[in-house]
Amino acid sequence: MDKQANFKQLFVFVLIPLIPLVIFWIIPLIISVWLSLTNWDYISPTYEYVGLDNYLNLINNDAFLDALNNTLLFTVATVIPTIVLGFVFAVMLNQLRKTKGFLQGLMFAPWITPMVGMSIVWSWMFNPSVGPINQVLGLFGLPEPNWLSDSSTAIWAVIIVTVWKGVGWAMLFFSDALTKIPKGLFEAADVEGAGLGQRIRMILIPLVSPMTLFLFIILTLDALQAYDQISILTQGGPSGSTRTLLYLYYEMTFQQFNIGAGTAVTVLILIISAFLAFLSMILSKKFVFY
Amino acid sequence: MAIIELKNIYKKYGDQSDVIEDFNLSIEQGEFVVFLGPSGCGKSTILRMIMGLESITSGELKIKGKLQNNIPAKHRNIAMVFQNYALYPHMSVFNNIAFGLKVRKTPRKEIKEKVTKVADLLNLTPYLKRKPKNLSGGQMQRVALGRAMVRDTDIFLMDEPLSNLDAKLRTTMREELVQLHRNLSATTIFVTHDQMEAMTMGDKIVILDAGKIQQVGSPDEIYHQPENLFVAEFIGAKKMNLLELTKDERGVTYSNQVIKLPVFEADKEADILGVRAEDCRLSLTEGYPFEITFIEKLGSDQYIHGISDGEKVIVREKPEKTFEVGQQIYFTINEEKIHWFNRETGEKVRPKNG
Amino acid sequence: MEKATRSERIILFLILAFIGVFMVFPMIWMFLSSLKTTEEVLGSTMTFLPSDPQWSNFSGALELAPFLRYIWNSFSTATVIVLAQLFLSSLLAYALTQMEFRGRNVLFMIILATYMLPAATTYVPSYIIISRMGLMDSLAGVVVSNIVDVFSLFLLRQGFLKVPGELIEAARADGASEWRILWRIVVPTSKNTLINAALISFIGHFNNYLWPSLITNSEENFLISVGLNRFFNSQGAFGQTFPLIMAATVISILPLIIVYFLLQKYFIGAISSSEGIKG
Numbered sequence: 001m002d003k004q005a006n007f008k009q010l011f012v013f014v015l016i017p018l019i020p021l022v023i024f025w026i027i028p029l030i031i032s033v034w035l036s037l038t039n040w041d042y043i044s045p046t047y048e049y050v051g052l053d054n055y056l057n058l059i060n061n062d063a064f065l066d067a068l069n070n071t072l073l074f075t076v077a078t079v080i081p082t083i084v085l086g087f088v089f090a091v092m093l094n095q096l097r098k099t100k101g102f103l104q105g106l107m108f109a110p111w112i113t114p115m116v117g118m119s120i121v122w123s124w125m126f127n128p129s130v131g132p133i134n135q136v137l138g139l140f141g142l143p144e145p146n147w148l149s150d151s152s153t154a155i156w157a158v159i160i161v162t163v164w165k166g167v168g169w170a171m172l173f174f175s176d177a178l179t180k181i182p183k184g185l186f187e188a189a190d191v192e193g194a195g196l197g198q199r200i201r202m203i204l205i206p207l208v209s210p211m212t213l214f215l216f217i218i219l220t221l222d223a224l225q226a227y228d229q230i231s232i233l234t235q236g237g238p239s240g241s242t243r244t245l246l247y248l249y250y251e252m253t254f255q256q257f258n259i260g261a262g263t264a265v266t267v268l269i270l271i272i273s274a275f276l277a278f279l280s281m282i283l284s285k286k287f288v289f290y
Numbered sequence: 291m292a293i294i295e296l297k298n299i300y301k302k303y304g305d306q307s308d309v310i311e312d313f314n315l316s317i318e319q320g321e322f323v324v325f326l327g328p329s330g331c332g333k334s335t336i337l338r339m340i341m342g343l344e345s346i347t348s349g350e351l352k353i354k355g356k357l358q359n360n361i362p363a364k365h366r367n368i369a370m371v372f373q374n375y376a377l378y379p380h381m382s383v384f385n386n387i388a389f390g391l392k393v394r395k396t397p398r399k400e401i402k403e404k405v406t407k408v409a410d411l412l413n414l415t416p417y418l419k420r421k422p423k424n425l426s427g428g429q430m431q432r433v434a435l436g437r438a439m440v441r442d443t444d445i446f447l448m449d450e451p452l453s454n455l456d457a458k459l460r461t462t463m464r465e466e467l468v469q470l471h472r473n474l475s476a477t478t479i480f481v482t483h484d485q486m487e488a489m490t491m492g493d494k495i496v497i498l499d500a501g502k503i504q505q506v507g508s509p510d511e512i513y514h515q516p517e518n519l520f521v522a523e524f525i526g527a528k529k530m531n532l533l534e535l536t537k538d539e540r541g542v543t544y545s546n547q548v549i550k551l552p553v554f555e556a557d558k559e560a561d562i563l564g565v566r567a568e569d570c571r572l573s574l575t576e577g578y579p580f581e582i583t584f585i586e587k588l589g590s591d592q593y594i595h596g597i598s599d600g601e602k603v604i605v606r607e608k609p610e611k612t613f614e615v616g617q618q619i620y621f622t623i624n625e626e627k628i629h630w631f632n633r634e635t636g637e638k639v640r641p642k643n644g
Numbered sequence: 645m646e647k648a649t650r651s652e653r654i655i656l657f658l659i660l661a662f663i664g665v666f667m668v669f670p671m672i673w674m675f676l677s678s679l680k681t682t683e684e685v686l687g688s689t690m691t692f693l694p695s696d697p698q699w700s701n702f703s704g705a706l707e708l709a710p711f712l713r714y715i716w717n718s719f720s721t722a723t724v725i726v727l728a729q730l731f732l733s734s735l736l737a738y739a740l741t742q743m744e745f746r747g748r749n750v751l752f753m754i755i756l757a758t759y760m761l762p763a764a765t766t767y768v769p770s771y772i773i774i775s776r777m778g779l780m781d782s783l784a785g786v787v788v789s790n791i792v793d794v795f796s797l798f799l800l801r802q803g804f805l806k807v808p809g810e811l812i813e814a815a816r817a818d819g820a821s822e823w824r825i826l827w828r829i830v831v832p833t834s835k836n837t838l839i840n841a842a843l844i845s846f847i848g849h850f851n852n853y854l855w856p857s858l859i860t861n862s863e864e865n866f867l868i869s870v871g872l873n874r875f876f877n878s879q880g881a882f883g884q885t886f887p888l889i890m891a892a893t894v895i896s897i898l899p900l901i902i903v904y905f906l907l908q909k910y911f912i913g914a915i916s917s918s919e920g921i922k923g
Contacts (some may be wrong), residue, residue, distance in 0.1 A: 004852065005743040006651065009822055013739035014751070017732035020791040025758050028769030035768060094658050105908050106664030106900060109671070111910070112904045115852035116869035117893045120876050121674045130686055132673060168667065172892075184376035189342050192390030192441070193364040202389070206380040225762050228853045231867055235838065248766055259768055266765040273760050 036264035040174050042257040054264035056100045064265070066240055067248040069254055074155060074244055077221040078162045083215055085163070086170025087208070091200070104175065108168035116163065119232035122161045123148065126233075146272070151241035154234050158242050161229050170215050177211040178204075189270070213284045224269055292316035292352075293445065293477050294340065299349035301329045301335055301501075309335055310501045313349070317479065317494075319444075322471050324492035332501040333481045337447050340479065342366050353445070368446040369438035374454065375430045377437075378423040383409070387436045396571040403460050408436045409440070411470075427501045428459045433466075437643055439474070448476045452487060485525055489513070497521050509619035515629075519636045522629060528593060530629070533563040533569065545578045545599040560630035560639040567593060567606040569627035572613070577620035579604070580603075582613055596621070671897070678702070678890035685886050701891040705875075708888065711895045713864060714871035719899070721757055721786050721867065722849035726842050729793045733841070737800035738826045752801075759794040774859055774896065781861045789812075789859070790849060796841040803837025804830055839910050850900060868896045 005013070026103040035056055040047035089107060093100050110118065117204070125131045126147040145153045189199045191192040205212075227246050229235060236243035236251065242249075245265055253262030294317040301310035310332045315442040316325050320549060325333040338344040340351060342363030351358045354438060369390075371517045377386050384405055385392075391401045409415045412432040422430055428471045431451060438446055450469075452460045468491055469477055482488055488495050497504040497512060497520075504524075505517040506611060522530040535542045535549060542549050544563065546601060572580065584595040587609065594613055597623065605621050607613070630639040679697040705711065717856060739745070740752055770789055779785030807830050817827045831838065853869040860866055866874065875892055879885040904911065 005739065005745045005822075007652050009743065010745055011737045013743060014745070017736035021755070021758065021794075023773065024770050024789050024792055025761065025766055028773070029761065029764035031769035031772075032765050050652055089660070092660055095656055096653055096660070099661075101908075103660045103664050104656075106904075108911065109668050109901075109904065112847050112900050113671070113897050114853070114869050114872075114900070116851070116853045116873050117896050118670060120872070120889060120893055121670050124890075125670060125673065126695050128684070131881070164667065164670075182374065182376065184372045184374055185378060185676075187363075187619075188370070188372055188376035188437075189380075189389070189393075190343065190363045191341060191368070191370045192393060192437070194389070194393040198393050202393070203378060205783065206378075209380075221760060221762075227764075228869070231854075231874070246762070249856075253768060258763070263649070263765075263768055266762060266767075269762045270760075273762060276600070277760050 011250060022165070029170070032263045033267055035259055036261075038260045040259045042259050047260075050260065054260045057261065058264055058268070063240065063243070063248065064245075067243050067245050070155060070240075070242060071224065071244040071246075074159060074162075074226065074242075075220055077156075077159045078223045078226075079216060080221045081159075081163050082170050082219055083165045083212060085167045086215070087174050087212070088104060089167070089171040090174035090178055093175060104168075104172065107171055110165045110167075111169045113165075115228035116232060118165065119161060119229045122157075122164075122229075126157050148234055149238055151238045154238055155242045158226075158229055158233050159234065162223070170219070173211055173215055174208060177208045181207050209284075213280060217280055219276055219281075221230075221273055224273055224276075228283070231247045245272075269271050293319045293354055294479075295350070295352040296336070296340070297350040297352075297602065299336070299339065300347045300349065301339065301344065302347045308347075308501055310339075310347075313501075313503060315496060315503065315506065317477060320475045320477055322468075322478045322480065322491060322493045324488040324495045325479065325498060326485060326488040326492075326495055327483065327498035327504075329483055329496040333483075333498050334449055335501075336498075337370075337449055337479060337481050341368055341370050341447055342441060344543050365445050367441075368445045369441045369443050371434045371438050371449065371451045373450040375434040375451075376421075377430055377433055379422050382419050382421060383414060383425070383433050383436075386422065386442050387414075390437065390441050404440050405436075408440045412436050413440070424546070427455050428463065431455060431463060435470070439470075444476045445472075446476050448478065448480045450481055450483070453482070454485070460487075461581075467491065479496070489525075497524065499524075509526055515638075516564075517638050519562070519564075519631050519633075522631070525564060528567045528604045528606075530564045530566050531601075532631070533598075533601055534633075535561050535563055537561075547578065550625075554630070554644055555640050558639045559632060560632040563623075564629035564631055565623050566626060567604040569624040570605040571602070571622050571624075572605050572607055572611075573620045573622050577622035578622040580619050582615050582617045582619070585613055585615060671901070672892050674897075675894055678887055678894045680887050682885075682887060699886060701887045702895065705888045705892040705895060709871060709875045709892070710880075711864065711868070711871065711875075711892060714866050714868040715896065715899055717783060717851075717864075717866060718850045718868040720820075721783050722785050722846050722852075725790045725849045726845050728787070728791045729796050729845055730842060732791065733793065733797040734826060734831055734838075735799045737797055737804050738822070739831060740801055741804040741807075742825075742830070743822070755794055755797060759798070763855065764776075767855065770855075771858060780859060781865055783860075783865055785859050786856050786867070789855070790852070793845055796845050799837055799844070800834070800842040803834040803841075807833050815865060836910075843907060843910055846903075847900065862896075872896045 037049055037051060038047045039050050039053075093103060111152065125133050126148075128144060129135050130147050131147075133147070137144050147153050147157045185203055185207070186199060189203050194202065225246055227245060227250065230242050230244060230247050231250075234242040236247045246269060249262050249269070251264060251267040254259045256262075294315075296313055298308055299313040300308055302308050325336065327333045335344055339346050340353075340358075342358070342361065346359050349636065353366065378389065381389065387405045387408060388401050391404060396404075405418075406415075412435060414429065414432055414436060417425060417429060417433075422433065425433065431454075434451065438448075455463060463485060467480075470569060477605060480487075480491060492509060494506065495509055495512050496506050496529050499520050505512055505521045507515070507620065512521060512525055516530070519532065522532070533544050535544050538541075540548050542551055542561075551560065558565045561573055571577075572618065578598050580596045580598045582594055582596045586593040590609065592607050592609050592611075592613075594607055596603055596605070606639075611620075630641070631637065632639050647844045659672070676694055678701055679694040679699065680691070681694075681696070681698055682831075684694060692795065734917055736755075740748060774780055774785045774789055777785070777788070779788060810826055811829055811833065815829050849865075851869055852867060853873070857870045857873070860870060863871070872892060876889055879889055
């Protein structure tokens with residue numbers, strides 16, 4: 001039986017740890033929602049309540065719609081490859097014995113590196129004239145895009161960097177989920193005549209589905225909040241092609257000091273996050289086995 | 291004709307010594323064969339080799355006359371029931387049973403018919419829509435069986451399928467399995483470490499220890515005619531009493547009394563006398579000395595444990611007789627029921643026919 | 645899974661090793677580039693190895709900006725943040741797993757929900773709060789505003805749930821206070837979880853960029869990512885200073901690489917124990 005806590009215990013164990021959470025998360029959240037309903041510019045001492053104007057302006061603003069579009073593209077195009085590749089790598093690694101740990105170490109290494117530092121490195125790897133990527137593509141006679149300075153490829157460069165950094169993380173999660181599946185299940189499927197493809201499709205994928213859902217939520221939240229790599233690789237450009245909602249928020253709030261509109265963007269990001277999390281919970285009832 | 295034949299089978303993992311050593315066995319169509327042995331004796335390894343889940347280091351495995359060594363499990367067309375059932379947790383009972391048919395692209399209608407029939411036979415019909423986590427141990431066990439039965443095969447392998455059930459359920463399932471075997475008349479290999487299971491279910495029992503066959507025989511044979519010391523001690527509710535004989539100028543003796551030896555087959559010597567508890571009697575006046583150390587009352591019988599000349603001896607007695615711990619009495623042996631062994635080889639020594 | 649044969653495993657190893665090398669290639673390339681001359685980097689022919697390693701690039705980078713100071717700032721703030729987080733998260737995780745009080749589950753759901761909250765939502769108000777506290781442009785401000793970490797709370801909660809109940813009941817029967825049970829029994833038994841949570845959190849805060857860049861202005865308070873990015877932006881004539889920038893990046897990444905290779909097994913373990921965060 002758990003112990004019924006008295007007031008003094010609640011004070012020490014619950015209230016004190018909650019203080020920073022309240023000061024730096026809960027209260028700011030409430031203030032943000034309020035600010036998004038004002039026209040505050042950070043500098044003026046006064047501001048007015050403007051209702052939903054900020055939101056309505058955003059919805060009619062092409063920059064916002066483009067950013068929303070970019071965000072959705074960026075999120076889908078990072079989350080899905082990260083999960084798929086992480087799963088495939090984990091399945092392959094699971095077959096190895098002595099070398100498994102070493103290879104996991106290599107694949108996970110990008111995750112611990114700072115996004116800022118590695119984005120600087122990648123910005124040079126993408127350099128059209130002296131970067132190694134195009135030099136290698138050139139060797140094979142493949143097209144050599146301008147990557148970061150071409151508005152059609154810039155977002156893909158940012159996506160590549162993001163997947164590169166996150167795939168080892170997903171791989172480790174899947175590896176762990178795989179080792180927890182009882183070996184007997186695969187043997188049973190083998191005995192019953194299931195081929196490799198059938199075993200992966202009918203046993204493996206359903207059994208790691210809770211992990212897939214978990215990664216899906218975490219990676220989606222991360223993707224919606226991606227900033228560092230965009231800030232270094234492209235600063236939202238060229239011509240807004242990599243300006244995600246979060247980057248738009250940064251520009252509005254900390255460059256244009258349009259606090260009301262900026263916070264409205266973050267509230268929208270919050271709503272999108274909550275909606276996606278909620279949606280995946282609903283879908284999980286259908287597809288995820290617990 | 292033998293349906294399964296194992297010839298000079300060896301199993302080795304890496305550089306370690308043999309896990310299975312020169313295993314030879316042939317199993318007839320429709321037999322219920324039990325592999326019995328302590329844990330780690332290699333019984334599951336052999337089963338898994340027959341199934342194709344373990345490779346065969348050397349030797350020949352033939353099923354219905356065809357060499358199987360390099361045929362993958364899924365093409366051997368054998369059904370197997372796993373110790374932990376290995377039910378797919380994300381599938382309903384119906385889908386668990388149907389899985390083997392589905393992967394073989396059986397028409398839907400046929401799947402439904404077969405699963406329904408099997409579920410009916412196993413009393414699983416009300417649970418077809420449940421997931422394994424909502425089943426009791428006995429129900430999971432039956433699903434695992436159903437999954438094997440629905441397959442179009444006449445060979446069943448069972449790897450300690452009852453070991454996760456509680457004692458009462460285990461007895462019931464034992465009877466059900468025997469019944470089922472009678473109805474299906476499929477060849478069955480059943481692995482267990484529980485001799486009660488082996489004795490009550492098997493047509494033929496294969497006793498294994500340290501990767502080697504110790505004895506193959508019917509339950510009666512292995513109980514009444516143990517081939518070696520291992521089987522003598524391993525089989526039976528109480529292990530066989532083994533009395534060490536000594537040799538002196540008078541001949542062979544036990545506890546200073548001369549033992550009359552039969553004439554053995556060609557220059558074999560016996561130095562251990564084996565006798566089961568039920569073939570001994572306690573006596574107040576004659577026999578070998580016996581000091582009672584412990585009395586085990588079982589209702590229908592009682593087992594009297596004692597020390598005789600430094601050896602532990604167990605005697606079965608009728609429940610009416612009363613004894614006391616510490617009592618110094620004697621025990622006698624039914625001479626017709628003596629088993630002779632040689633300590634060095636561990637083998638039974640046979641008297642010359644006569 | 646069907647066991648792969650030896651030759652299949654060799655093929656798999658080769659494929660995965662190739663992928664693994666690809667994964668660390670940016671790090672290798674960064675290191676090699678940091679030893680090259682500007683001419684080599686900008687030359688039209690691709691060179692992989694530096695012809696004459698320019699170790700002076702490192703001292704050059706260190707002269708241009710106080711990278712060691714940045715690293716120290718990152719290291720010290722991340723350390724203090726992690727310690728404070730572990731202390732507070734341990735208390736709360738203990739209350740959530742071992743104590744009975746009204747609203748316990750509701751509280752946990754609220755905390756769970758804040759994990760979904762984009763941090764950016766809180767930036768403007770937090771910025772104001774930090775400046776009202778007089779902590780603007782100070783390492784103290786970086787520390788104070790980062791003390792909350794819901795992720796480490798989840799990790800600890802998962803770990804504390806695994807502590808056998810008998811252990812805690814036995815301690816209560818012996819008359820130990822809750823405070824004592826937490827620090828003397830629950831925390832030592834969950835040592836691995838704490839190490840895992842500490843490592844994940846440490847990496848995150850060591851590398852942290854956006855928020856610290858908003859609340860620090862003076863060079864002496866920059867964290868490594870902030871300082872590195874300023875350096876990157878200030879070296880406007882890109883090509884010329886490229887090897888210096890690579891050298892600076894190497895300097896900024898090196899501490900983590902070292903930590904990673906020393907404590908690799910705990911990183912891998914961190915993932916294992918965080919499974920089941922679903923709640």
